[in-house]
Each structure stands twice: as structure tokens, then as C-alpha cells.
Amino acid sequence: TQLLEQSPQFLSIQEGENLTVYCNSSSVFSSLQWYRQEPGEGPVLLVTVVTGGEVKKLKRLTFQFGDARKDSSLHITAAQPGDTGLYLCAGGRNYQLIWGAGTKLIIKP
Amino acid sequence: DAGVIQSPRHEVTEMGQEVTLRCKPISGHDYLFWYRQTMMRGLELLIYFNNNVPIDDSGMPEDRFSAKMPNASFSTLKIQPSEPRDSAVYFCASSPLDRRSTYEQYFGPGTRLTVT
Numbered sequence: 210t211q212l213l214e215q216s217p218q219f220l221s222i223q224e225g226e227n228l229t230v231y232c233n234s235s236s237v238f239s240s241l242q243w244y245r246q247e248p249g250e251g252p253v254l255l256v257t258v259v260t261g262g263e264v265k266k267l268k269r270l271t272f273q274f275g276d277a278r279k280d281s282s283l284h285i286t287a288a289q290p291g292d293t294g295l296y297l298c299a300g301g302r303n304y305q306l307i308w309g310a311g312t313k314l315i316i317k318p
Numbered sequence: 319d320a321g322v323i324q325s326p327r328h329e330v331t332e333m334g335q336e337v338t339l340r341c342k343p344i345s346g347h348d349y350l351f352w353y354r355q356t357m358m359r360g361l362e363l364l365i366y367f368n369n370n371v372p373i374d375d376s377g378m379p380e381d382r383f384s385a386k387m388p389n390a391s392f393s394t395l396k397i398q399p400s401e402p403r404d405s406a407v408y409f410c411a412s413s414p415l416d417r418r419s420t421y422e423q424y425f426g427p428g429t430r431l432t433v434t
Contacts (some may be wrong), residue, residue: 240420251409251425252361259420295426297361301421304349304368305412310360 238279238300241281246295323428336398341410349413
């Protein structure tokens with residue numbers, strides 16, 4: 210059972226386009242984190258949201274935590290080739306992280 | 319500050335051999351996690367420690383896998399005997415005690431294991 214459903218699994222778009230990645234669950238989390246992983250490296254933490262309805266911005270990336278703390282979204286504005294990578298969401302519970310399966314994002318120049 | 323350090327970065331071994339993966343967590347972090355990542359199954363938690371004590375090893379595939387944390391700055395994951403289906407990238411991550419309950423984790427670069 211995948212406790213965190215992440216969609217889409219794969220996304221390939223042109224440079225300059227906008228995109229949104231979703232992370233959904235029926236469970237409540239104390240926090241929701243987004244990581245980016247590049248080939249040959251470990252996941253790197255991008256952002257943590259902890260309050261229902263919280264919105265955080267990181268340059269062209271906007272992260273939102275659902276009001277009920279069960280879901281989250283990552284929106285990228287004007288995507289660039291440097292945004293290419295595997296994006297993972299993870300929900301915090303009982304000192305562990307519950308991981309989504311990841312979204313493989315490719316931005317074509 | 320140095321991040322999480324893992325060694326070796328790559329390991330190629332023959333079926334039946336013993337494999338030992340090593341991890342040095344970030345100094346001061348209270349939690350250490352071992353993960354395995356494959357294309358088919360994604361990121362899987364194998365085991366995690368709190369203050370050097372194993373807390374949950376329910377993700378360890380079978381008795382061939384064992385993990386130790388003899389002190390706060392070192393942990394090992396051992397596979398004996400190794401099998402081709404163990405081929406994967408193994409990550410170590412550490413996490414500080416966080417009163418905000420965020421459970422943020424910091425990953426090492428991983429060890430790519432190939433068992434032939």
C-alpha cells in the first residue's frame with residue numbers, strides 16, 4: 210500500500226512551461242517535505258512545510274501543504290533544464306518519513 | 319560541516335560474497351536511517367537507529383541483512399551472503415532531534431551495489 214501517492218510519475222516538458230506535481234494521502238502528517246534527486250546522488254531536501262495551508266516559495270518553485278495536512282503540491286514556474294531531476298515528497302510521522310514514489314521531471318531546452 | 323559520508327561509492331561483488339557498507343552521519347544527529355533504492359520499488363527504509371539503538375528493522379529483507387551502529391559516528395550495513403537481487407543503491411541518511419517534528423533527513427551520496 211502506497212501511503213503517499215505522487216503524480217504524475219513522469220513529466221517531460223519544454224523549457225519555459227509551468228508544471229505542478231501532486232502528493233496525496235488519506236493520512237495526516239506532522240510535516241511534508243520535498244526532495245530533489247539527481248543521477249548518482251542522494252536526495253536533497255528542498256523545503257519542509259508543517260502548518261496546514263502553508264505556502265513556501267523557493268525562487269520559481271512554490272510548495273503548498275493542504276489544509277488538512279494530508280496532501281501537498283509543488284508548482285514550478287517557467288521551468289528550466291536545471292530543474293530536471295527526480296522529485297520526491299515525504300510525509301513525517303513517528304520519527305520516520307513516508308515516501309512517495311517520485312516524479313521524474315525532464316525539461317527540454 | 320561535512321555531510322553524511324558513505325563508503326564505498328561503488329561495489330561490485332560476486333554472489334555469495336559478504337558486503338559491508340559504511341556510513342558516517344552528520345555530527346550531532348540523533349537518528350540514522352538505511353535505505354535501498356531501485357527503479358522498481360523506489361526508496362525503501364531498511365532500518366533506523368536512535369542514539370545508536372536500532373528502533374525499527376522491519377524493512378530489512380531477510381536474515382542475510384544486518385546493521386550495526388557501535389557509536390554515534392559510524393554505522394554499517396552488512397549483507398552475507400549477497401545475491402543478485404540485492405543489487406541497488408543503498409543510502410544512509412541522518413536526522414537531528416527536532417522539536418518541530420519535521421523529521422528532516424540528510425542523505426549521503428549512496429553506495430551502488432552490483433552483485434553478479
